[in-house]
Amino acid sequence: MHMICHSGWTEFAVLKEKALQKITAPPGTTELDFLNTLGLTGMTAYFGLHDVGELKAGETLLVSGAAGAVGSLVCQLGKRAGAKVVALAGSDDKCAWLENELGVDVALNYKRSTFEEEFKNAVRYLDVFFDNVGGEILDLALKRLNQNARIALCGAISAYNSPTPRGLENYQNLISQRAKIQGFIVFDYASQFPKAIADLSAGIADGTIKRKFHIVEGLENAPKALLMLFSGDNTGKLVVQVSNARSSERPKL
Amino acid sequence: MHMICHSGWTEFAVLKEKALQKITAPPGTTELDFLNTLGLTGMTAYFGLHDVGELKAGETLLVSGAAGAVGSLVCQLGKRAGAKVVALAGSDDKCAWLENELGVDVALNYKRSTFEEEFKNAVRYLDVFFDNVGGEILDLALKRLNQNARIALCGAISAYNSPTPRGLENYQNLISQRAKIQGFIVFDYASQFPKAIADLSAGIADGTIKRKFHIVEGLENAPKALLMLFSGDNTGKLVVQVSNARSSERPKL
Structure with a gap:
């Protein structure tokens, strides 16, 4: 199960249920797209x-x-x-x-x-x-x-x-x-997001919308990654990957 | 009879008929308003x-x-x-x-x-x-x-x-x-001018719209008058009055 939340830069976070959004990637897309094209x-x-x-x-x-x-x-x-x-x-x-x-x-x-x-x-x-x-x-x-x-x-x-x-x-x-x-x-368009997500998902699935991720590994590299936005060193969506762990491997909080 | 035209600064002008707009001041307004509130x-x-x-x-x-x-x-x-x-x-x-x-x-x-x-x-x-x-x-x-x-x-x-x-x-x-x-x-709103003229005429007639003219006499003073727009020396609509002559007194062209 994948969730989206705005937790700040952290490896673990305790959040209220309503601060979490469960995501299900439409056919042809991946969960990562919810940090980018579908986010x-x-x-x-x-x-x-x-x-x-x-x-x-x-x-x-x-x-x-x-x-x-x-x-x-x-x-x-x-x-x-x-x-x-x-x-x-x-x-x-x-x-x-x-x-x-x-x-x-x-x-x-x-x-x-x-x-x-x-x-x-x-x-x-x-x-x-x-x-x-x-x-x-x-x-x-x-x-x-x-x-x-x-x-x-x-x-x-x-x-x-x-x-x-x-x-x-x-x-x-x-x-x-x-x-x-x-x-x-x-945020002013929040009520219309579903329409856009449907349209963009179709574009990803049929290949007419391409995307590129620039993935920086490790929370400790987040400050450096942020500065890339200003120096122009990234191409495509800049993502800091905090962990490769699957949720089942993570400690219970 | 009063006419509006864009003749440039001149005392007399020869113009095609379609370059002239005949004006009839609505009740409570004057022809001068067509150089201002109704223009x-x-x-x-x-x-x-x-x-x-x-x-x-x-x-x-x-x-x-x-x-x-x-x-x-x-x-x-x-x-x-x-x-x-x-x-x-x-x-x-x-x-x-x-x-x-x-x-x-x-x-x-x-x-x-x-x-x-x-x-x-x-x-x-x-x-x-x-x-x-x-x-x-x-x-x-x-x-x-x-x-x-x-x-x-x-x-x-x-x-x-x-x-x-x-x-x-x-x-x-x-x-x-x-x-x-x-x-x-x-000019992009030309097709809607009649609606606005009707609304503004009513405002002039009932006194809710006031206007002030700053009248400079004599065509020879037109250059000085123009500069008042930049120095801020006028209050209200700046008009250069070219002649007091009634049309019947003007020479036939």
């Missing part, structure tokens, strides 16, 4: 793209942090919805994975010196921007808005730890382009 | 507040550039909709007018040294911000968002002529507050 990661991608971004077939979708857990799913949901997908990531390896494995139209390494020019040529004008990073890239995207563009602001990881976060200077374009920047929090 | 000014206030801002009774509305033509109408529409209205303007005289004549709950002079503290105390947390100025005030407002707050970005007059426009640093709050910044252009 809050997947829900964030799904509702941010479809509800906040309102992506439609034929539109241009830009995704930042595209090799991360949320971003890589957004890219695939974008292709599934019939959009042109431009993905941004921080290494050539990540870009190759995005183009070759996930099928995005173009993946760009934002650390290259030629990035701004490549960005302009690849994006032209965007309809939806699913943004995980904020800062400079968000400001750049504000220069490339189509009319009625929607920016779904999911995260701003570039700014979380910055003492002098980069301000957005190009916000005036929101006016002429009748565009919006909208933040969202996945 | 694009009024439509901007009306659709920005109701359609983009989706203001509801009991909410807190913040208005910048509140003593201007658009802003002063937004304030009154806000009170009419049952909101708490906090108005921002650039002089104590303007603030007195907003509080005493237009009935806003609080008007604050953003040029006072104590403004930031007064702002925080007056606004607490805002539900709708109708923004005409952008820049520092918009960034300040981003710190005082209620959940699901809507910022209707109408203008950014503080930034239009600035070589180094102030960037928005507090945009991260959009995420935690599930809030949005949305730009809009009044």
